Amino acid sequence: MDIIKQDLKKCLTEKLLKYALELANCLPVRAIMVYADVFQDEDKLKNYVEKLDNTRLVLVSRENLKIPDPAKIDFIKVPHIKLTRLGQMKIAVLVGVSKGIFHPQDIILCLSGIAESGVLDSLFIIDIGSEFEFFEVNQLEHLHEVVRPEVFLRVLEIAIDLAVEGREGKPIGTTFIIGDSEKVLEYCEQLILNPFKGYDETERNILDPRLEETIKEFASLDGAFVIRGDGVIETAGAFIRAGGVVVDIPPGLGTRHRSAAAITAITKAVAITVSESTGTVMVFYGGKIIMEIERPLIFGALKPEEGKTFSLREEIK
Numbered sequence: 001m002d003i004i005k006q007d008l009k010k011c012l013t014e015k016l017l018k019y020a021l022e023l024a025n026c027l028p029v030r031a032i033m034v035y036a037d038v039f040q041d042e043d044k045l046k047n048y049v050e051k052l053d054n055t056r057l058v059l060v061s062r063e064n065l066k067i068p069d070p071a072k073i074d075f076i077k078v079p080h081i082k083l084t085r086l087g088q089m090k091i092a093v094l095v096g097v098s099k100g101i102f103h104p105q106d107i108i109l110c111l112s113g114i115a116e117s118g119v120l121d122s123l124f125i126i127d128i129g130s131e132f133e134f135f136e137v138n139q140l141e142h143l144h145e146v147v148r149p150e151v152f153l154r155v156l157e158i159a160i161d162l163a164v165e166g167r168e169g170k171p172i173g174t175t176f177i178i179g180d181s182e183k184v185l186e187y188c189e190q191l192i193l194n195p196f197k198g199y200d201e202t203e204r205n206i207l208d209p210r211l212e213e214t215i216k217e218f219a220s221l222d223g224a225f226v227i228r229g230d231g232v233i234e235t236a237g238a239f240i241r242a243g244g245v246v247v248d249i250p251p252g253l254g255t256r257h258r259s260a261a262a263i264t265a266i267t268k269a270v271a272i273t274v275s276e277s278t279g280t281v282m283v284f285y286g287g288k289i290i291m292e293i294e295r296p297l298i299f300g301a302l303k304p305e306e307g308k309t310f311s312l313r314e315e316i317k
């Protein structure tokens, strides 16, 4: 029985890959986007590249992949969190738009499946313009000018870790404001002495994995982190003075979320919040919520596989 199942799955993967090529030839698709973590060996994808004519291949992975043929293939890294197949691809599309790989009017053909399963089991089409609010995606095209995509993804990962694990068994909330930091700092005042003051820039970059624990520790301080677009942490424990700014966010959200929305409305920064009360991680840009990742109801040190879920704002409206 298992052998038959394996054959079926193998056959399905082959057929989906082939069918995607056929569709790409008759539909105006910008790219075929494949969740590469499905495959353990690279050969399947290498052979696939040879069959592509004018369609680009975009590989999506949670790891840094070595791309064999960058002229034909793009790479998008997504955070290490368990997402639905559509959720994973939607994050990839957002990152892709922010990196200039995709544009708001593009149609993307997506192939996905369970990581490391070796089996592609889903084919779907994302029409960026209708899947996301056009305004948001349009704005995202400029995000890479203020925030490096790897910095954005790293902060998102840390935020989700904080939401899921908390600190010393307790839920924790915090705010990260990334990019346009000179302007952001004009609206900030320190609630405590800046704990990053006096350290060389090379010693306070959020991309440095050695800083992870320190950042998680400082996340329990009142106030926000201000981070430069290249990942250098300017400060923590900063109070955002953006009280009078009108923002378009749901009424139930408190001052942490309002101030995060407000600072992104009056600067080019992006903000990521972790809610202490609900564990929800939100991404703000242009004064609006552009992404929402919900923590599972039971609080505790859950592993990524056990329960991080994802939804975009328009999915929960």
Ligand SMILES: Nc1ncnc2c1ncn2[C@@H]1O[C@H](COP(=O)(O)OP(=O)(O)OP(=O)(O)O)[C@@H](O)[C@H]1O
Residues within 6 Å of the ligand: 173, 174, 175, 221, 222, 223, 224, 238, 239, 240, 241, 242, 253, 254, 255, 256, 257, 258, 259, 274, 275, 276, 277, 278
């Ligand atoms: N303007 C601000 N700048 C920086 N941090 C702020 C600001 N306002 C509130 N905070 C932080 O948010 C914390 C929680 O505030 P509040 O409960 O009003 O926010 P909230 O949006 O309901 O967030 P949560 O869901 O985490 O409770 C405050 O203790 C403070 O650390």
